Amino acid sequence: MPPFALCTRIGLSVLGAALPVIASAQFALPALPYAPEALEPHIDKVTMEIHHGRHHKAYVDNLNTQAKTTPELANLSLEQLQKQISRYPVAVRNNGGGHYNHDLFWTLMAPAGQGGVPSAALTKAVDDTFGSLAEMKKRFDQAALGRFGSGWAWLIVTPEGKLAITSTPNQDNPLMDLPEIQRGTPILGLDVWEHAYYLKYQNKRSEYATQWWNVVNWKEVSRRYEATLR
Numbered sequence: 001m002p003p004f005a006l007c008t009r010i011g012l013s014v015l016g017a018a019l020p021v022i023a024s025a026q027f028a029l030p031a032l033p034y035a036p037e038a039l040e041p042h043i044d045k046v047t048m049e050i051h052h053g054r055h056h057k058a059y060v061d062n063l064n065t066q067a068k069t070t071p072e073l074a075n076l077s078l079e080q081l082q083k084q085i086s087r088y089p090v091a092v093r094n095n096g097g098g099h100y101n102h103d104l105f106w107t108l109m110a111p112a113g114q115g116g117v118p119s120a121a122l123t124k125a126v127d128d129t130f131g132s133l134a135e136m137k138k139r140f141d142q143a144a145l146g147r148f149g150s151g152w153a154w155l156i157v158t159p160e161g162k163l164a165i166t167s168t169p170n171q172d173n174p175l176m177d178l179p180e181i182q183r184g185t186p187i188l189g190l191d192v193w194e195h196a197y198y199l200k201y202q203n204k205r206s207e208y209a210t211q212w213w214n215v216v217n218w219k220e221v222s223r224r225y226e227a228t229l230r
């Protein structure tokens, strides 16, 4: 079973120990791998509670509703679903993408000071591609700020094994088999939907994006990068 399918069924295990899931249906809402206030002051507790407990939960609940009328969804891991999303109605695309994106997003953050630094392998790839980590962050922020309306900014590993920065609208992601999407394996993603930042930052998406770097879990980003090398 792919790792993400396992995560979906038994809970996230990014910190070494499996965490309990909050729902018991086909697709399940994973528990946050930290307390909702753990990312303060950069991401506030109420935003995290609403983002996880209401928005992410709604994607899971809606996807489970859709699975009742499309039973084959039950046989797919979250990653498998993204890679053949073009076969399904837009509601599955939106909710399946929303579930995958948020399942990933929680693991990509850690309390400030606990996320470590990029590994040697990731640092070399970043330097080779962008010249420096600062330049990569700059281009990533440009993708985040340039996304009109709701969506995501991504650092991906392309099918050729190269790093690239891209952006998707709504709950689309780089795994999806859609012609308008630059495809690759996401190793870092930033949610730029207003629900991710509006309570604390209001319309100041740039300030949210800047502060978010303080809670990036570089250990997990590095692990995901190195997994693409194998």
Ligand SMILES: [Fe+2]
Residues within 6 Å of the ligand: 051, 055, 102, 191, 193, 195, 196
């Ligand atoms: Fe979100």
